Amino acid sequence: MAARSDREREFAEFVALRYADLVRTAVLLTGDRGHAEDLVQRALLAVFRSWDRLDRVANAEAYTRTTMVRLASRWWRRRWRAEVPTQWLPDRPIGDHAPDVDTAEVVRQALASLPWAQRAVLVMRYFEERSEAEIAEVLGCSPGTVKSRASRGLAALRAVVHIEGVSGRERG
Amino acid sequence: MNEAESVRALLVTVAERGAGEQIVPPVADLIGRARRSRRRRQTVACAVVLAVAAAVAVPQAVLDRGPAERSVAPSWQGYPATGPGTAIALAAGRWSRLPSAPIPGRSDAATAWTGTEMLVWGGRVADSARADGAAYRPSDQRWTVLPPAPLTARFGMAYTWTGAVLFVWGGGDTTADGAVYDPAARIWRLLPTSPLSPRTDATALWTGREVLVLGGRSEDGRALVDAAAYDPATSRWRSLPALPAPPDHPVDYLVPVVTGDQVYVWAPWAHRVHTSPNTIHTNYAVDLFRFDTRTDTWSTPELTGDAPAGARQPLWTGREIIVPAAFPYRPGSGPIVVNLRGSRLDPADGRWRTMTHGPIDDRNGQYVWTGAAVISFDNAGAGAVWDPGADRWTTIPDAPRAPAESASMVWTGTHLLIWGELGPPESAGLSYGS
Numbered sequence: 001m002a003a004r005s006d007r008e009r010e011f012a013e014f015v016a017l018r019y020a021d022l023v024r025t026a027v028l029l030t031g032d033r034g035h036a037e038d039l040v041q042r043a044l045l046a047v048f049r050s051w052d053r054l055d056r057v058a059n060a061e062a063y064t065r066t067t068m069v070r071l072a073s074r075w076w077r078r079r080w081r082a083e084v085p086t087q088w089l090p091d092r093p094i095g096d097h098a099p100d101v102d103t104a105e106v107v108r109q110a111l112a113s114l115p116w117a118q119r120a121v122l123v124m125r126y127f128e129e130r131s132e133a134e135i136a137e138v139l140g141c142s143p144g145t146v147k148s149r150a151s152r153g154l155a156a157l158r159a160v161v162h163i164e165g166v167s168g169r170e171r172g
Numbered sequence: 173m174n175e176a177e178s179v180r181a182l183l184v185t186v187a188e189r190g191a192g193e194q195i196v197p198p199v200a201d202l203i204g205r206a207r208r209s210r211r212r213r214q215t216v217a218c219a220v221v222l223a224v225a226a227a228v229a230v231p232q233a234v235l236d237r238g239p240a241e242r243s244v245a246p247s248w249q250g251y252p253a254t255g256p257g258t259a260i261a262l263a264a265g266r267w268s269r270l271p272s273a274p275i276p277g278r279s280d281a282a283t284a285w286t287g288t289e290m291l292v293w294g295g296r297v298a299d300s301a302r303a304d305g306a307a308y309r310p311s312d313q314r315w316t317v318l319p320p321a322p323l324t325a326r327f328g329m330a331y332t333w334t335g336a337v338l339f340v341w342g343g344g345d346t347t348a349d350g351a352v353y354d355p356a357a358r359i360w361r362l363l364p365t366s367p368l369s370p371r372t373d374a375t376a377l378w379t380g381r382e383v384l385v386l387g388g389r390s391e392d393g394r395a396l397v398d399a400a401a402y403d404p405a406t407s408r409w410r411s412l413p414a415l416p417a418p419p420d421h422p423v424d425y426l427v428p429v430v431t432g433d434q435v436y437v438w439a440p441w442a443h444r445v446h447t448s449p450n451t452i453h454t455n456y457a458v459d460l461f462r463f464d465t466r467t468d469t470w471s472t473p474e475l476t477g478d479a480p481a482g483a484r485q486p487l488w489t490g491r492e493i494i495v496p497a498a499f500p501y502r503p504g505s506g507p508i509v510v511n512l513r514g515s516r517l518d519p520a521d522g523r524w525r526t527m528t529h530g531p532i533d534d535r536n537g538q539y540v541w542t543g544a545a546v547i548s549f550d551n552a553g554a555g556a557v558w559d560p561g562a563d564r565w566t567t568i569p570d571a572p573r574a575p576a577e578s579a580s581m582v583w584t585g586t587h588l589l590i591w592g593e594l595g596p597p598e599s600a601g602l603s604y605g606s
C-alpha cells in the first residue's frame with residue numbers, strides 16, 4: 001500500500017510539474033489544445049503503468065514525450081487527424097512585417113499542412129531540441145531520413161514566413 | 173540568432189498561443205483513471221472474479237435510437253439472425269485472456285485470420301520495428317513462432333490475407349520489397365520486384381483474384397495515388413491506372429474498401445491557393461472513386477443520400493459498405509466534432525443511409541465486422557455492438573485491458589481476438605465471445 005501511495009505521489013508531482021510543457025509540445029504535434037490535452041493524458045496514463053520501471057522524473061519525461069509522438073503517429077495512421085476545421089481560421093497575411101500573432105498563425109497552419117513525419121521531426125528537432133539520432137530512434141527511421149524530413153519541413157516553413165539566420169546547417 | 177534558434181522561437185510562439193495560459197494539470201483525474209485501469213488489469217488476473225463479472229454483465233442499455241432511423245431496407249433483412257457473430261450473442265459475451273505469446277506484444281503488426289490461426293508479423297515494440305511473427309490457434313490455445321521472414325524489420329506495411337497466404341509489402345524505412353507467408357507449408361517467399369516506388373502506409377486489398385496495392389506515402393511524406401496488382405497464381409505484378417484525382421484536388425491520403433469486383437476509395441484533398449500576395453485560401457473536400465477490377469477503370473459513383481463526411485475504417489459486409497462514424501475531414505485545426513454517426517451504403521441502390529449514433533462513435537474507436545454485426549471499442553476498453561438489421565447499438569462488457577490503438581484484431585467466426593498492448597512490451601491478448 002505504501003509503495004502504491006509513493007508511486008501515486010511521485011506521479012502526481014511529475015504531472016503537476018511537467019503537464020503544461022507537455023501540452024505545449026502536443027499542441028505542435030496535434031494542431032490544437034483539445035487534442036493536445038487528450039494526447040498528453042493518454043501518454044501519461046501509459047507512463048503511470050510503467051512508473052516502477054522508470055528512473056523517476058528524468059526518464060518519465062523522456063518516456064512521456066516519446067509516447068506522445070508514437071500515439072500521435074498512430075492517430076495519424078488511423079486517419080484521425082488532429083487537423084480539423086479551418087472555418088474559424090481566417091486567411092492570414094504573411095510577410096516580414098506581419099505582427100507576431102499573424103506570423104504564429106501562419107506557422108501553425110504551415111505546420112498543420114505538413115506530412116506527419118516532417119511535422120514530428122520539426123517539433124522534436126527544433127522545439128524539443130533532440131538529436132537526429134534520438135529522433136531516428138523514436139520514428140524508426142534512419143538519421144538520414146530525419147535530416148531530409150527536417151530539410152523539407154523547414155523549406156515548407158520558409159515558403160510562408162521569413163526565418164532569420166542564413167545557415168541551414170543542422171546540429172548533429 | 174541563427175536559423176535553428178529562429179525556428180525554435182517561432183514554434184515556441186505557436187505552442188504558447190495554441191496552449192493558452194490556463195493549463196491546469198488534471199492530477200486527480202489522471203490518478204483516478206490510472207487506478208481504474210489498474211483495477212481492470214487486476215480483474216483479468218483473477219479468473220474467478222472475471223467469470224462472475226462476465227455473468228453479471230448482461231446486455232446493457234439500448235442507446236440513442238431515434239424513431240426516424242427505424243426504417244429498414246429490404247436488403248438489411250438478410251443478415252444472420254442467429255450465431256456467435258450476432259449482436260444478441262455478442263451482448264452476452266465474456267472476456268478471457270490468451271496465453272502468453274512467444275514474441276513481444278506490439279502495434280501495427282500485419283494481422284490475418286487464416287480460418288484456423290491468427291497470424292501476426294512485424295509491427296513495432298515501443299520504438300523498434302520488428303521482423304518476427306507468431307501464429308495463435310484458438311482450438312488448442314497454442315502459439316507458434318513463424319519462421320524468419322526474408323524481410324527487414326518494419327511497420328507501416330501493406331498487408332492482406334488472400335485465402336492461402338499472408339501478403340506483406342512495403343513499409344519500414346520506405347521500402348519496395350515484400351513477401352508472402354504460406355501457413356500450410358510454413359514458408360516465406362519473396363515477391364518479385366514491384367512496379368511501385370518505395371513507400372509506407374500503402375493499403376493491400378484482396379479482390380479474390382489479385383492483391384491490389386494502392387496509395388501510401390513516399391519517403392518525403394507525399395501522398396501517392398498509384399496502384400499495382402499482384403497475382404499469387406502467377407507471382408506477377410502489373411501496373412494499374414492511378415486514381416484520377418483532378419490537379420486542383422491534391423490528395424492527402426486514401427481510404428479504400430473492396431466489395432468483390434469493385435473498390436471504393438475515399439480521397440480527402442486540400443488545395444491551398446494564394447488568392448492575393450498575402451492571402452492563402454484553402455479548399456478541401458473528400459472525393460469518392462470506384463475502381464472496377466474487371467476492366468481496370470476508375471469512375472466516380474453517382475450516389476444519393478447523406479454521404480459520410482469522413483471515412484476511416486470502411487467495412488464490407490457482403491451486402492453493404494458500412495462507414496463507421498469518423499471525424500469529418502478538414503485540413504487545419506478546430507473544435508472536436510461530437511454526435512458523429514456512421515453511414516451505410518447498399519451499392520445495389522446507390523443510396524447512403526445514416527446509422528444510429530453509437531456509444532463509441534465520438535471516441536475514435538476501432539470497428540470489426542463479425543459477419544452479422546459490428547463490434548466497436550474505444551481505447552479505454554469500452555465496447556458496443558451494432559445490429560445491422562435493427563440499426564441498434566448495445567453496450568458490451570468493458571474489456572479487462574484497454575485494446576491499444578493499432579492492436580491486432582481478428583474475428584474468428586466465433587470470437588474476437590485482440591493482441592498487442594500499449595505501453596511496455598507485453599505479450600498479452602484477449603478473446604471475446606459468447
